[in-house]
Amino acid sequence: MFEKSCLKREAMPLLKLALLLLLLRGVTPVCRLQGIVQPPELTKAGHFSLGGIFTFRTGYRGSVPTFQTLPDPPKCLNINVREFKFAQTMIFAIEEINQDPAILPDHTLGYKIYNSCGMTNIIKSAVDSTTGQREIIDEWNCTTADTTLAVLGHSASAPTVGFARIIGRFQIPVISHFATCACLSNREEFPSFFRTIPSDLHQSRALAKLVRLFGWTWVGAISNKNDYGINGIATFTQAAREEGVCIEYYQAFEQTGPVRELSKVVETVRYSTSKVIVAFMSHREVKVLATELYKQNITGLQWVGSDAWITDHSLTDSEGHSILVGSLGFVVSRAQIPGLEEHLRRVHPSQFPHSQFVRDFWEDSFGCSLSDNTSTQRKPCSGYESLQNAKSYFTDVSELRFTNNVYKSVYAVANALHDMVMCEEKRGPFYNGSCADPKHIQPWQVLHYLQNINFTTSQGERVTFDQNGDPQARYELINLQHVSSGTMHVATVGVFDATLPRERQFTLNDMKIVWSGGSHTVPVSVCSESCPPGKRKVLQKGRPVCCYDCIPCAEGEISNITDSVECFKCPTDYWPNTRGDTCILKEIEFLSYAELMGMILTFFCLLGAILTSMIALVFFHSRETPIVRANNSELSFLLLFSLTLCFLCSLTFIGRPSEWSCMLRHTAFGITFVLCISCVLGKTIVVLMAFKATLPGRNVMKWFGPAQQRLSVLAFTLIQIVICILWLTINPPFPFKNMNHYKDKIILECALGSPIGFWAVLGYIGLLAMLCFVLAFLARKLPDNFNEAKFITFSMLIFCAVWITFVPAYVSSPGKFTVAVEIFAILASSYGLLFCIFIPKCYVILLKPEQNTKKHIMGKTKDIQY
Numbered sequence: 001m002f003e004k005s006c007l008k009r010e011a012m013p014l015l016k017l018a019l020l021l022l023l024l025r026g027v028t029p030v031c032r033l034q035g036i037v038q039p040p041e042l043t044k045a046g047h048f049s050l051g052g053i054f055t056f057r058t059g060y061r062g063s064v065p066t067f068q069t070l071p072d073p074p075k076c077l078n079i080n081v082r083e084f085k086f087a088q089t090m091i092f093a094i095e096e097i098n099q100d101p102a103i104l105p106d107h108t109l110g111y112k113i114y115n116s117c118g119m120t121n122i123i124k125s126a127v128d129s130t131t132g133q134r135e136i137i138d139e140w141n142c143t144t145a146d147t148t149l150a151v152l153g154h155s156a157s158a159p160t161v162g163f164a165r166i167i168g169r170f171q172i173p174v175i176s177h178f179a180t181c182a183c184l185s186n187r188e189e190f191p192s193f194f195r196t197i198p199s200d201l202h203q204s205r206a207l208a209k210l211v212r213l214f215g216w217t218w219v220g221a222i223s224n225k226n227d228y229g230i231n232g233i234a235t236f237t238q239a240a241r242e243e244g245v246c247i248e249y250y251q252a253f254e255q256t257g258p259v260r261e262l263s264k265v266v267e268t269v270r271y272s273t274s275k276v277i278v279a280f281m282s283h284r285e286v287k288v289l290a291t292e293l294y295k296q297n298i299t300g301l302q303w304v305g306s307d308a309w310i311t312d313h314s315l316t317d318s319e320g321h322s323i324l325v326g327s328l329g330f331v332v333s334r335a336q337i338p339g340l341e342e343h344l345r346r347v348h349p350s351q352f353p354h355s356q357f358v359r360d361f362w363e364d365s366f367g368c369s370l371s372d373n374t375s376t377q378r379k380p381c382s383g384y385e386s387l388q389n390a391k392s393y394f395t396d397v398s399e400l401r402f403t404n405n406v407y408k409s410v411y412a413v414a415n416a417l418h419d420m421v422m423c424e425e426k427r428g429p430f431y432n433g434s435c436a437d438p439k440h441i442q443p444w445q446v447l448h449y450l451q452n453i454n455f456t457t458s459q460g461e462r463v464t465f466d467q468n469g470d471p472q473a474r475y476e477l478i479n480l481q482h483v484s485s486g487t488m489h490v491a492t493v494g495v496f497d498a499t500l501p502r503e504r505q506f507t508l509n510d511m512k513i514v515w516s517g518g519s520h521t522v523p524v525s526v527c528s529e530s531c532p533p534g535k536r537k538v539l540q541k542g543r544p545v546c547c548y549d550c551i552p553c554a555e556g557e558i559s560n561i562t563d564s565v566e567c568f569k570c571p572t573d574y575w576p577n578t579r580g581d582t583c584i585l586k587e588i589e590f591l592s593y594a595e596l597m598g599m600i601l602t603f604f605c606l607l608g609a610i611l612t613s614m615i616a617l618v619f620f621h622s623r624e625t626p627i628v629r630a631n632n633s634e635l636s637f638l639l640l641f642s643l644t645l646c647f648l649c650s651l652t653f654i655g656r657p658s659e660w661s662c663m664l665r666h667t668a669f670g671i672t673f674v675l676c677i678s679c680v681l682g683k684t685i686v687v688l689m690a691f692k693a694t695l696p697g698r699n700v701m702k703w704f705g706p707a708q709q710r711l712s713v714l715a716f717t718l719i720q721i722v723i724c725i726l727w728l729t730i731n732p733p734f735p736f737k738n739m740n741h742y743k744d745k746i747i748l749e750c751a752l753g754s755p756i757g758f759w760a761v762l763g764y765i766g767l768l769a770m771l772c773f774v775l776a777f778l779a780r781k782l783p784d785n786f787n788e789a790k791f792i793t794f795s796m797l798i799f800c801a802v803w804i805t806f807v808p809a810y811v812s813s814p815g816k817f818t819v820a821v822e823i824f825a826i827l828a829s830s831y832g833l834l835f836c837i838f839i840p841k842c843y844v845i846l847l848k849p850e851q852n853t854k855k856h857i858m859g860k861t862k863d864i865q866y
Contacts, residue, residue: 038116040114041087041115041356041357043110045110047109048109048417049147049148049149050090050112050148051112051130051150052114052152053114053116053125053152053153055154055156056083056087056361057080057117057357058077058079058080059117060077060117074121076115076118079364081314081393081394082313082314085393085394086402088344090111090410091111091343092340094410096339097109097410103414104414104417107438109410112148114126119162122159123162129148130172130443131147147172149417149446150413150443151163154179156178156179157226157227157228158181160181160193161184165189168189168190173194173443174190175409175412176195177195177408178308179197180198180228180306180308181200181227182201182232185201185470190469193469194450196405196406196408200231200235200306202498203307203330204232204239206475206496206506207236207239207306209505210328210477211276213506214522215530216523217546218248218273218274219247219304220249220268220276221249221277222252222253222277222279223252223279223280224254224281224282229281230252232306233250233278236278246544246546248273248274249274255282255288262288262289269298275301275516275525276304282309283312283315286305286315286318290318291320294322302326303323303327303328303480304328304329305328307329310327310329310331311331311478311490316487321484321485323517325482325517325518326479326481326517327480328480329477329480330478332405333401333474334400334404334492337400337404340397341397344397345386345387346387366385368380369381404461411455411457412455413446420435420441420449429449451465474495474497475496476492477494478490478491478492479492480514482514493509494507494509528547531550531563531564533559533581534576535550535552535564537550537563538551553576555743556576557576557580559580559581567580572739573737575744587746588746589742591654592656593655598654604827605827608643608827612644612834619640619845622845627841628845634706639679642673642679645668645675645676646676649665649668650826650827652665652668657736657749662734662735665733665750666724666733666750667728670723671720674765677799678713678716678717679713680795680796681712681716681772682713683837686709716768720761720764723761727753731753733753733758735750742815747814749815765803766800766803776796794832798836799829802829802832803825803829
């Protein structure tokens with residue numbers, strides 16, 4: 001029993017395997033066609049077949065899906081001549097390659113070109129080009145389907161993203177001439193995608209540089225509501241932020257979307273303050289938006305566009321084409337393709353007998369009907385219609401930009417296939433140096449060679465791809481200078497080359513730019529006007545960085561550039577000018593001989609010295625007269641000498657301070673004034689002693705004779721000299737730049753060095769002056785016809801009054817007026833002494849000589865010998 005059960009267990013797997021084989025033989029093959037799509041519009045057989053996905057008609061009407069049955073195919077509407085021109089350029093390039101023995105010798109290229117509109121139809125056509133339409137594929141070899149080795153297209157990014165993601169999983173190359181979405185550079189998501197047009201990454205950055213170049217820091221942004229538009233604007237926004245450009249608003253919509261989305265965009269534009277619109281859209285959305293803006297009279301806007309619409313000829317059919325005049329945008333470089341015009345002019349329906357589109361195109365071009373149906377309103381075609389002499393956008397080859405990309409795409413695949421078939425065994429790129437079998441080429445092998453192509457076209461343009469399948473980025477900046485119904489004139493006004501260093505990437509030529517509305521003045525689009533030099537920007541709370549207020553720089557600061565974000569302080573010796581944009585040397589202030597005040601003070605200094613000298617001459621001439629002798633002629637001459645020095649020492653206070661003048665002015669002033677006051681004090685003491693000596697029993701004069709008088713003057717003066725020597729030794733005065741009193745001036749003055757020394761000098765002078773004043777005051781009522789004590793009292797009163805008022809005036813006077821106050825005090829006190837003591841005597845000597853007698857001077861008192 002055990003052996004039987006074991007045999008049964010061993011036989012069960014074998015029975016199951018046999019049953020599975022029988023079932024497999026009875027079922028249908030494993031590869032079955034899941035759907036039917038519209039067959040290729042244009043086909044031609046060849047050793048190697050290329051697929052082409054184009055949209056010959058713009059716009060479509062589709063049925064609403066019920067999700068119960070397969071939806072009907074969409075009905076395509078308006079003819080898109082540009083797309084048909086792309087397809088014919090692909091055919092021209094293939095035929096040119098087939099006739100060139102240098103490329104793919106003994107092999108020919110064929111094509112399957114699909115005319116698809118609507119996202120679903122485009123993706124179906126792309127998948128069909130890689131799988132074919134045979135209903136049954138042998139289950140033992142699913143790879144022998146009627147496939148193309150590469151797919152060229154589509155012009156739009158959104159459908160290209162859709163089918164490139166699908167067929168990329170099968171390593172079938174997709175080469176686009178117009179899909180610019182930066183998202184397609186993602187090799188993980190799109191491993192087999194290539195393109196002959198630069199990525200929007202470069203275009204977005206170029207657009208950001210463009211708006212910044214013309215000072216447009218406040219712009220609006222509008223895009224398609226798909227990957228192309230959203231990714232393009234996202235890159236532009238980031239690049240714009242780096243360039244200091246702010247986005248006022250961003251709106252997205254689709255031509256086929258709800259009407260409310262378009263209305264929202266129009267309302268946003270209407271109430272915006274920016275005058276520049278960066279439009280990352282297809283020509284379909286631009287036409288719809290421009291028409292709506294035109295209808296609502298929203299004009300005066302500067303358009304900056306992406307390459308998807310900026311040169312699209314179909315814009316000329318738009319009702320609002322006039323508001324697009326002046327638009328700027330980047331497009332790929334213009335090229336010449338020899339022989340293409342002749343090829344386009346030879347196009348005829350007879351070349352493509354199975355193509356309904358070619359018949360429709362022909363009828364639309366010549367306004368006739370190729371159908372025998374009498375119901376048509378068009379006249380029958382005569383058969384003599386030809387494009388040879390026709391002037392149309394289809395035959396125009398003056399602006400071959402994206403058309404040249406189609407041409408390069410075909411040659412890129414051809415060169416990859418050429419390198420593959422010319423591979424030498426044992427030197428190939430595959431396992432053990434093997435090469436691809438030309439009779440059974442696999443798409444992944446084409447992908448390998450395509451990644452590594454590097455060739456130059458007959459026009460001298462180098463074609464290569466980077467690791468992301470992108471070409472080198474080079475654009476021309478074009479200006480839409482004229483747009484009318486059926487015509488468009490563009491001018492190249494600059495170049496952007498991403499391969500150059502950053503500072504040399506963008507250049508403008510000498511071509512005049514036409515701005516919005518046909519104006520020749522650069523429009524202004526800023527949130528806030530530029531802050532001129534002398535002011536700085538302060539951001540407005542809660543608003544973008546481009547919105548700011550301009551406020552003047554703080555005191556002592558400048559900004560010397562436009563739109564400065566901060567001000568900086570001027571160096572110590574400098575001060576801002578009135579505009580606040582330049583630091584200028586501060587005005588240097590000191591009491592100069594050249595200014596009016598300096599001249600006046602110099603005049604009075606010299607006048608005082610001259611008057612004193614003249615009085616000395618008068619006294620010297622009358623030295624034997626009683627009035628001179630009675631006043632101690634020796635002290636009088638010494639006093640006149642000291643007054644002369646006082647007047648002259650005032651001159652040391654005028655002029656630019658220097659080390660010697662600073663030390664001289666205060667010490668000379670202190671010593672000469674002490675000498676002067678000492679003489680006056682001596683004369684006062686002499687008067688007192690003289691009258692005291694007339695009293696009986698008094699012999700005072702012997703204690704204060706001429707020798708004692710000289711000695712007292714010398715002693716008083718020596719004390720001041722000692723004080724000045726100590727001052728100059730310990731901490732002498734020095735020239736000093738005072739920048740604290742005035743912010744915009746430098747006051748050149750003499751710093752005291754040691755304030756104690758200065759106030760000690762002044763204090764000593766004041767002490768002697770007060771002593772002299774007290775003694776003179778005591779002697780004022782002594783009997784004498786000519787009592788000198790009265791005059792000394794008056795002179796000391798003036799002296800003390802001047803110097804008492806000097807202290808607060810000196811402390812509070814600013815700048816050079818401090819020096820002027822000091823000079824005034826010296827002059828006033830000196831003139832007071834001169835006039836009070838000597839003018840009365842000069843009056844008697846010169847005008848009243850009869851009073852200049854001993855009898856008149858002494859009266860009844862006894863003659864006193866001094």
